[in-house]
Amino acid sequence: MKKILILANNDVGLYKFRKELIQELVKKYKVYISLPYGDYIPELKELGCNFIDTAISRRGTNPITDLKLLRNYRSILRDVKPDVVLTYTIKPNVYGGLACRMSGVPYIANITGLGTAVEKGGILQKITLTLYKVSLKEAKCVFFQNKENEEFLNKRITISNHRLIPGSGVNLEYYSLLDYPKDEMVHFLFIARVMKEKGIDQYLEAAEYIKKKYPKTIFHILGFCEQNYEDKLKEMQDKGFIEYHGMQSDVREFHKISHCTIHPTYYPEGMSNVLLESAACGRPVITTNRSGCREIVEDEINGYIVEQQNSQELIRKIERFLNINYEGKKKMGLAGRDKVEEEFDRQIIIDAYLEEIDNY
Template sequence: MAKILIMANNDVGLYKFRKELIEELVKTNEVYVSLPYGDLTPQLIELGCKLINTPINRRGTNPLTDLLLLMNYKKIIKNIKPNVVLTYTIKPNVYGGLASRLSGVPYLANITGLGTAVENSGLLQKLTLFFYKISLKKAKCVFFQNKENEEFLTKKITINKHRLIPGSGVNLTQYSLLEYPDNDIVHFLFISRVMKEKGIEQYLDAAEYIKGKYPNTEFHVLGFCEDAYEDKLIEMQNKGIIQYHGMQNDVRKFHKISHCTIHPTYYPEGMSNVLLESAASGRPIITTDRSGCREIVEEGVNGFIVKEKNSKDLIQKIEMFLRLGYDTKKQMGLAGRKKVEREFDRQIVVNAYINTIIDLRKK
């Protein structure tokens, strides 16, 4: 059996968005996963993966820590002797890719979003692009999740082979089409880590205004809350403006009651899984005009697009949505479902990886 090594920075993303690929790989390969041990690691092991517990400081910029990670990756590759390495997210892409290159092992990288380090110009951007240049140069294929990321990075650095895939795709069985709610209260969902760059301030501004003008609305917030917003969420919940539900392992029960998902992010997304899952469930979406979000929305067909960091524009689009009749809202949800069926089925991503790996084995 061939050996496949997967490097990632956490078990949650790997299990939730790559499970179907792993299920396919373990059928005919010995699959190892290198990442920090977490709550979903037992599920990865249950799928058939062999775990290599690998600590990673996901957002740290300490050169010594990153050097140790590179050395650790080299050691892991030396011990396992994989036939191919798959990497996800920035540090595994950079240091896992570099370790693979130095070890002479074929590797496939996935750009799950460029991140603020690359999006914001400055010294950190230059350093990150330099590391990408030396780590991705010999990659057998670099998968991009949106066209803008692909065009930006391929203009900055030389990448021999690259391919555009529809993000992580969405499991259309797991996120099945739900009945559209028929009640007097209109429910909106915010599903994300509660942080500034995800647009939480714009969402809360809109919730306060809309709730005051349209009492028959409810604004829900789902996700891990950063300390900076905890007091504000509690205060607004006590005032009856929002309902904060914290981190949820399964958001489908909230999609059942929801009429629309609002995702006002301006974080450098690869392709928004929140929007893919919402659209797959038959829910209209309101999101920002940026890569990783706009690809999922056809304006006025399955949702609305708003300007970044613009609470006023978000409020206007929510009001436009509220003025729509029930049948129109329902049709928007159905249009979103059809769009993800056509363009974002996770099987498209699985097939892209499997076919690329098969081609590698033939060489």
């Protein structure tokens, strides 16, 4: 039986966004996964994966730590002897790609977003692009999740075989179309890590303004809170402007009561899973005009697009949404469901991977 090795930086993303692909792979291949231990490792093992505990400093820039990761990957390649390696996120793409290139092992990379280092420019951008150039040169295929990322990298480095896929896609059965709520209160959802680049400041500012003007609104926040926002969230909740629910393992329970998802991110994403899941459930979305978000929203059809870091425009679009009648809101949600069914079914991604893997 052929072997496939998957290099990733966390268990949550691997299980939630690549579970269906893994289920297909274990039918034909012996599958190994290399990543740090986390709560979803037992579930990944249950799927049939062989787990290799691998430490990764996801956001660190210490070259000694990164060289250690490269050595670890080379050691894993020697032990496992995989026929194909799949890599996700920046560090596994870069250092996993380098290890595969040095070892002569075929590999397929997935650019899940270029990261803040590339977007902000400067010396870190130059270093990151150089690492990408070296690590992706011999890749058998590089998957891009949005066209802007694909065009940006291809102008700067040579990638022989690359394909555009619709992000990680969405499981249309798991995120099924939900009845649109008829509650008198209008519920909004923010689902993301509570951090500046995800647009939390704009969401909080809009929540305070709208709640004062439209008392029959509720602004929910779901996600892990970065430490510097803990006091702010407590203050806003005590004043009745928001309801903070922390991390949630199943956001579908909140989609049941929600009327709209607000995702005011300016973080460099590949394709927003938050928006895909919300639209799949039949919920209108309000998000920013940036790659990885605007592909999912047809402005005024299944939601609204706003300028990033613009609280006033966000407030205007929320008000416009509130002034739509019930049937109009519901129609927006149904349009979103139709769009993801046509363009973002996760099976599209699975088929693309199986086609590339079958080449080896």
